Amino acid sequence: xxxxxxxxxxxxxxxxxxxxxxxxxxxxxxxxxxxxxxxxxxxxxxxxxxxxxxxxxxxxxxxxxxxxxxxxxxxxxxxxxxxxxxxxxxxxxxxxxxxxxxxxxxxxxxxxxxxxxxxxxxxxxxxxxxxxxxxxxxxxxxxxxxxxxxxxxxxxxxxxxxxxxxxxxxxxxxxxxxxxxxxxxxxxxxxxxxxxxxxxxxxxxxxxxxxxxxxxxxxxxxxxxxxxxxxxxxxxxxxxxxxxxxxxxxxxxxxxxxxxxxxxxxxxxxxxxxxxxxxxxxxxxxxxxxxxxxxxxxxxxxxxxxxxxxxxxxxxxxxxxxxxxxxxxxxxxxxxxxxxxxx
Ligand code: KG4
Ligand code: ZN
Numbered sequence: 453x454x455x456x457x458x459x460x461x462x463x464x465x466x467x468x469x470x471x472x473x474x475x476x477x478x479x480x481x482x483x484x485x486x487x488x489x490x491x492x493x494x495x496x497x498x499x500x501x502x503x504x505x506x507x508x509x510x511x512x513x514x515x516x517x518x519x520x521x522x523x524x525x526x527x528x529x530x531x532x533x534x535x536x537x538x539x540x541x542x543x544x545x546x547x548x549x550x551x552x553x554x555x556x557x558x559x560x561x562x563x564x565x566x567x568x569x570x571x572x573x574x575x576x577x578x579x580x581x582x583x584x585x586x587x588x589x590x591x592x593x594x595x596x597x598x599x600x601x602x603x604x605x606x607x608x609x610x611x612x613x614x615x616x617x618x619x620x621x622x623x624x625x626x627x628x629x630x631x632x633x634x635x636x637x638x639x640x641x642x643x644x645x646x647x648x649x650x651x652x653x654x655x656x657x658x659x660x661x662x663x664x665x666x667x668x669x670x671x672x673x674x675x676x677x678x679x680x681x682x683x684x685x686x687x688x689x690x691x692x693x694x695x696x697x698x699x700x701x702x703x704x705x706x707x708x709x710x711x712x713x714x715x716x717x718x719x720x721x722x723x724x725x726x727x728x729x730x731x732x733x734x735x736x737x738x739x740x741x742x743x744x745x746x747x748x749x750x751x752x753x754x755x756x757x758x759x760x761x762x763x764x765x766x767x768x769x770x771x772x773x774x775x776x777x778x779x780x781x782x783x784x785x786x787x788x789x790x791x792x793x794x795x
Pocket of ligand 1: 467595596597598599622623624626627638639640641644725726727728729730731756757758
C-alpha cells in the first residue's frame with residue numbers, strides 16, 4: 453500500500469509530552485500525544501518525573517501511532533526525533549528509542565531541532581487537505597513555555613533569531629501567574645479564559661521596556677504577584693488580574709512583531725508554539741497584518757503545541773537534504789535554532 457511513499461516516524465519528548473506521529477509524503481497519517489498529568493500538582497514540569505513518564509509512555513505512544521496510520525514498523529523509511537533543545541533526561545528517552553529503532557530496522561535516524569520543528573509545523577498537511585503555506589522569507593514568532601523568539605526564516609533550515617526573551621518565556625510567565633492565581637498547570641489557556649471576563653479598567657501593568665526586538669516578562673510577573681497579594685482572591689479579581697497581565701504580555705509581543713516586520717520589510721508573519729493558541733494574540737495580530745496588507749499564519753491547534761508531526765515533517769526535509777544523525781550524536785539541551793548541525 454505504501455510501497456513508494458516516504459514514511460517518517462517522528463518522536464517528540466523534549467519536555468512533558470510524549471508524542472509520536474507518522475507522515476507519508478508530508479501528509480499526517482497519525483499524531484498521538486500522551487500528556488503527563490503527574491506535573492499538575494507541582495504547578496510546573498518536574499524534570500525527573502517527566503523522563504520517567506516518557507519511559508512509560510514511549511512504547512505505547514509509538515505503537516498507537518503505527519496502528520492509527522495503518523502501517524507496520526517495516527514500512528518506516530526513517531525515524532526523526534527531537535535532539536534538543538529541552539530537558540536532558542526527557543530528550544534522552546526519545547533519542548535512545550529512535551536510535552535503537554533505527555539500528556533494529558536498519559533505517560536512518562534523523563536529529564531534529566525542536567524549535568525548527570515548531571516553525572516547520574506550518575507546512576504540515578492533513579490527508580487531502582489543500583492548505584495555504586507561507587512563502588519564504590517570513591518572520592516567525594515562536595511563543596511557548598520554553599521560548600519566546602522572533603525568527604527570520606529564509607528557507608527550511610536557514611533561520612536566524614532576531615529577537616528573544618532575556619528572562620522568562622511568555623508561556624512560562626502565563627503559567628507562573630496562573631499558579632499565583634491558584635489555577636492548575638498549564639495555566640496559559642485558563643488565564644486566556646479568565647481574561648475574557650476581566651474588567652479592563654481595574655488594573656494596569658507596566659509594559660516591559662527592553663531594547664530592540666528582545667522581550668522581558670519577569671517584571672510583569674512581579675507586578676502580578678504584588679497585585680495578587682494586595683487584593684482578594686474572588687473570581688472577578690482573578691479575571692481582572694488575568695486581563696491586565698495578558699494585555700501587557702500580548703501588547704509587548706505585538707509591538708515587537710510590528711517592529712520586526714518594519715525593520716525587515718517582510719509582510720508574512722507565522723506564529724508557532726503553545727501561546728499561539730491565545731485568542732487575544734490572534735485577534736491583535738490579525739488586525740496588525742490587515743492594516744499592513746500582510747498575511748498571518750497559524751498552524752492547526754494540534755500542531756501549535758508540542759507534537760510528533762512537526763518533528764516528522766522537519767525530519768522529512770532533512771532526509772531530502774541527506775542529513776542524518778550518527779549514533780554518537782549527543783542530545784543537546786541547548787541547541788540554537790541557527791546552528792548548522794547536524795550536517
Ligand atoms: O509549545 P508548547 O506546547 O510547549 C513548549 O514547548 O513549551 O507550549 C506550552 C505553553 C504553556 O506555557 C501554556 O500555558 C501555553 O503554551 N498556552 C497558552 C495558551 N495555550 C497554551 N498561553 C496563553 N494562552 C493560551 N490560550
Ligand atoms: Zn515546544
